[in-house]
Amino acid sequence: MHELSLVSPMPTVDDRRHEHTPQTDADLDSRKAAILTAVVTEYIGTAQPVGSQHVVDAPGVSVSSATVRSDMAALERDGFLVQPHTSAGRIPTDKGYRFFVDHLGATSSLDPGGRQQVRQFFDHAHGEIELMLERTSGLLADLTDCTAMVVGPSHESAVVRSVQLVGLGHRLCLVVVVLADGAVRKQTVELPDDADDSVLAEAGARVAAHALGVPLAQVGATVPPSGNPTVDIVMASAVSALHSLGEADGAEQLFVGGSSRMAAAFDAVDTVRSVLTILEQQLVVVSLLRDILDTGLTVAIGTEHGVEPLASCAIVVMPVSVDGVEAGTIGLLGPTRMNYPLALAAATVVGHRLGERLGEATR
Amino acid sequence: MHELSLVSPMPTVDDRRHEHTPQTDADLDSRKAAILTAVVTEYIGTAQPVGSQHVVDAPGVSVSSATVRSDMAALERDGFLVQPHTSAGRIPTDKGYRFFVDHLGATSSLDPGGRQQVRQFFDHAHGEIELMLERTSGLLADLTDCTAMVVGPSHESAVVRSVQLVGLGHRLCLVVVVLADGAVRKQTVELPDDADDSVLAEAGARVAAHALGVPLAQVGATVPPSGNPTVDIVMASAVSALHSLGEADGAEQLFVGGSSRMAAAFDAVDTVRSVLTILEQQLVVVSLLRDILDTGLTVAIGTEHGVEPLASCAIVVMPVSVDGVEAGTIGLLGPTRMNYPLALAAATVVGHRLGERLGEATR
DNA sequence: CGTCAGCACTCACTAGAGTGGAGTGCCAGA
């Protein structure tokens, strides 16, 4: 099980004076905590401001609505709740969600139906890795009703394991590169008129000898001449193709599934638009997920990540590791009032299974 | 230039009685046509019902608003316009848009800025085909402010040009298949303990000999035994991998760009959601575009295509052909009040350039 | 001192009435 949060500064426990003491962090007394949890849970379910009346029956809250009101007022003073307007119920703030997430006890596991779905999915997963990652994003979206993001492993450091030149006819040939982690890159290049199969074979062999064992981005720009000018021309084209592939290779691949769920999550159409716009920018999304992981978080709520258009969203990230080595990331994007327990459970189990599956396929 | 529509039955020209003659098809007198065109144009721009007053200054309409009103009433009787309610302006029906599209004269070409953008894009396009198609969808979305769909060429009939087994270590190897049109397929397979590089080489050569020149889906399930049991095992795995790749290969690849534009096009969030849901179903989208092309249309408006959730959308499709052979499709999806001239112009020019580009790269 | 019932108060939401204006249909006259 992962630690769900990084912030738990455990402040001095006993500083309760006779008057209001702003409880700066996670040290709410147990009833306030129960009330806050109840409000968050209710709000996640209904998306309506929660009144004191709806909370009195929650577990851990066996007091009257008047007492709940006074506690809720305190929670508002401390920034865990807000009122949309006077005489309305309360809505959790980002800080309120943060407390809720940090104090989710044992992360509830997935429901049996979901477990079954995951098992079935990975039992039947086969074929190309990219296709599997794509489908995994769909699975996650189905499970959680969130938009799911799956980032594939980076191939930046993978060395070249094979280079092949395949003639396609019409003076064209395809440079096919296989990397050590199983990734394949390709590019078509034009051939001189007099390049026949034997030329391709020789040029391919020489380029392969030149590039094997080296990361794609670091393949040398020049390859020793062969003595045959046609071969040299082909080799030059091939190496330049390798180079241009190496350039484009830094970025990890991103697969986004279930982006339509964002339209169900908000009723303001502009919010939907701005979120979708972000999702279309692969680079932004990938580095966003990376940033969140780097700060040690598993859940980024509202403005905790810096991306302003996603201020009303929360993101759950989970690294996918293969034999202890990080090999990808999965992320779930939903409104701040998303179902955190479900999202965390789904991300955990799918991340785990995906890691195993990638391990079988690449190592 | 393409013919923009298929329906033009050219009915008997001279059947104008003294009273109302329901004008069943495209034979509106020139003033009514001008009025209809003006209403559509105005409505595309403002998304507001158009009143008779806003139309009197349009070209081809030099009559008073009262006359325009009577013509608009006739157009409504004939099903080209509707009123949202009495004493409101008029809105085009699907039939109205259809007339408008069918009577777009010389399809206006792209504005200089757009032309420039397209040129620049294709000048700098390089690298893997899939990446280029993906980016093309982004380009189209940018140009037209619609959601763009790009369907890559089908590889169903492409024959195998090369099969290679690349060892990845840890008893794994990658089966890499190159098809004659430059597509690459791959799958990892597990190896028996005693399979070294020479075994891979031999098995690879034998499988290649078995599969070369045959479409992936038709590769025979059994390959003649080699005499070496290890090689035979590897060959069996490889052939089964080819098979599973062949199965998944029927579907063309779809690239969708600018789906966030749909959120800008509608103000009902449910509409957005249902449209996005459709867009996530690759199979549905691909066959939808195919269906539209097959019926000979270039533009499908509202319910003309059968997909009910897209009833408030219009689709512009354009085949991409390489040397006269169809090699893909591009599609633009927008609200029925989308900018048809712009969309048609952009689809035409991008489709043309894309065809050229694909021609350079694969033939 | 914490808890609780009671009470006055606030304020979004809804329904209904009134109003202005954009737009229509119809008609008589050129």
Place this chain on the structure above:
DNA sequence: TCTGGCACTCCACTCTAGTGAGTGCTGACG
């Protein structure tokens, strides 16, 4: 056949209660 004029329609907007969910406060109680 077209046009100006006119009566009419009905949406969109504003204003006005009325309603109800929910609050903060207070004084009493164990």
